[in-house]
Amino acid sequence: MAPGIVGARRQNGVVTAEPRPWLAPSASGPATATVRLPGSKSMTARALVLAALADGPSVIEAPLRARDTTLMSAGLRALGVGVDTSADDRWVVEPGPLRGPARVDVGLAGTIMRFLPPAAALAEGTVEFDGDPHARNRPLRPIVEALRSLGVGIEASPSGGLPLTVRGAGLVEGGEAVIDASGSSQFVSGLLLSAPRFTKGLVLRHEGPPVPSAPHLRMTTHMLRAAGAVVDESVPDVWTVEPGSLHGRTWTIEPDLSGAVPFFAAAMVTGGSVTLAGWPAASWQPVERLSELLTELGAEVTRTADGLTVRGTGSLHGITADLSEVSELTPVLSALAALADGPSELRGVEHIRGHETDRIRALATELSKAGAEVTEFPDGLRIEPRPLHGTTFETYADHRMAHAAAVIGLTVTGIQLSDVSCTSKTLPEFPELWAGLVARS
Structure with a gap:
């Protein structure tokens, strides 16, 4: 972690986080950027x-x-x-x-x-x-x-x-x-x-x-x-x-695919284009399944010598998907589903109730607070898009919940994260990288 990163500090060589409320920035246009992310x-x-x-x-x-x-x-x-x-x-x-x-x-x-x-x-x-x-x-x-x-x-x-x-x-x-x-x-x-x-x-x-x-x-x-x-x-x-x-x-170490997903989501939500630089020709991460899911949601996904690129097409579609192989993506995909043009069912992820928090319950609670209609299943969620509004989005000390809130905040003003410092778990630079991406929109 580079010196001066806000929301994280070192104690005896270990990165620890201090609670930090954060107003998710809203995009004024297409988010277009090439991002370089730390390793998986x-x-x-x-x-x-x-x-x-x-x-x-x-x-x-x-x-x-x-x-x-x-x-x-x-x-x-x-x-x-x-x-x-x-x-x-x-x-x-x-x-x-x-x-x-x-x-x-x-x-x-x-x-x-x-x-x-x-x-x-x-x-x-x-x-x-x-x-x-x-x-x-x-x-x-x-x-x-x-x-x-x-x-x-x-x-x-x-x-x-x-x-x-x-x-x-x-x-x-x-x-x-x-x-x-x-x-x-x-x-x-x-x-x-x-x-x-x-x-x-x-x-x-x-x-x-x-x-x-x-x-x-x-x-x-x-x-x-x-x-x-x-x-x-x-x-x-x-x-x-x-x-x-x-x-x-x-x-x-390959760039972190899960960490890139909120940035890809930004391209989809704003109709922009985000390239993850340094993506290898052959990967040990589930890039094929991610590409399928983002394409179903309405994105265009390409892989070239420059990296992995996701382009927004101007629309987001509801999907029905089994996420059991890529459960880490559930929070951000749920955020995209809440902004889509039709309902989504995301299933097969009962085990994420035992992650950093009970992610199914947390997503149902926070998306409902923002105005979505959410049905909670033992193994997932049904999300019916509705007009969303600003709210305080609890992050539950969970970096993926913070990512989901940031994605919603791109188009919904007044999304206040209770604590963005939890992103230091896997990407201490997230608030600064995100703000920089939005500033270029």
């Missing part, structure tokens, strides 16, 4: 864990520097890993023997609370995990029970979540485990990332409703293989990871 949070988190467990040093190029990733780096340092984040564009990870005692602050990050306990089980000593107040409400029991079944000593809260204590024995025997990962694909990813270091590797079987966010699971297995792991996912809902070394390497 999901890829940065996975690269950090794989580098920490590798047999030699790694370099992470173009990482995301935000609250989630600085807390992840701090958690790995607490476990004895050398993580040099002094350069914004190039982090160096020097693996070392994992050790306790240690305390890990997860903030509100699902990646930390689900990726680091399996790694902590490989440490010698006790590792304690806790985080923001709402982090204690985020589901964690499935990964706790899976680790216990593998012989790991863990003490959890009565709900099976934070605060959590892992009593590392220096190794995990591994073997076979069964998990219900219908609440989050991160339960699977967290176990797979450490599995090559288990003495017997891991055969992990999912039993339950479908696992959401399949692209994130594919990202995990792709990155494991890139680090030298042998992974078999040929049997549905079964992942087999052979024991073996993970190799240090250079990771080049």
Whole structure:
């Protein structure tokens, strides 16, 4: 994070946020810009864990520097890993023997609370995990029970979540485990990332409703293989990871696709054009599904050597969509649906009730306050566009809720965010980047 970013501050090397009310700026014309965004949070988190467990040093190029990733780096340092984040564009990870005692602050990050306990089980000593107040409400029991079944000593809260204590024995025997990962694909990813270091590797079987966010699971297995792991996912809902070394390497992080979505939405709402610069020819993120959804909503999406471009066509259409693979997009797509020319149904995302907040309930509440007619389902929303008006849009310490409010504020005056600093979770520069985009409209 560059010095001087408003709404975020550093304490002991960790980005923390201070509540900051913010009036979402309205656009006076088409938003047209080329934006350069930091790296993917999901890829940065996975690269950090794989580098920490590798047999030699790694370099992470173009990482995301935000609250989630600085807390992840701090958690790995607490476990004895050398993580040099002094350069914004190039982090160096020097693996070392994992050790306790240690305390890990997860903030509100699902990646930390689900990726680091399996790694902590490989440490010698006790590792304690806790985080923001709402982090204690985020589901964690499935990964706790899976680790216990593998012989790991863990003490959890009565709900099976934070605060959590892992009593590392220096190794995990591994073997076979069964998990219900219908609440989050991160339960699977967290176990797979450490599995090559288990003495017997891991055969992990999912039993339950479908696992959401399949692209994130594919990202995990792709990155494991890139680090030298042998992974078999040929049997549905079964992942087999052979024991073996993970190799240090250079990771080049793609721009964050989820972080780009509000900027693409700005082009759609205002009839402009936004290009995400630096987009790779081949991606580990769900760009095809995003392109399909934005096209159905009324955008034109193209990929060229210049990047990924979204153009508004002057109209927004209601859609019926299963978002189970791209649930992170639900808040911004809900905002677009509230501004569309017809009703939308967005389903398949029951698991986002366990994200930074209950996103389904929060979206229903805040969009209704702004004037939309919203029906809440267990797994999603039906949104009937109505004339919208200004309101105070609660963000619930959730960066995606802030993004949704900012999109609505482009065409609805008087949308006041209760706190925009929550965007520091994944993009501390968001308020300034957004204001700059709107100023060019």
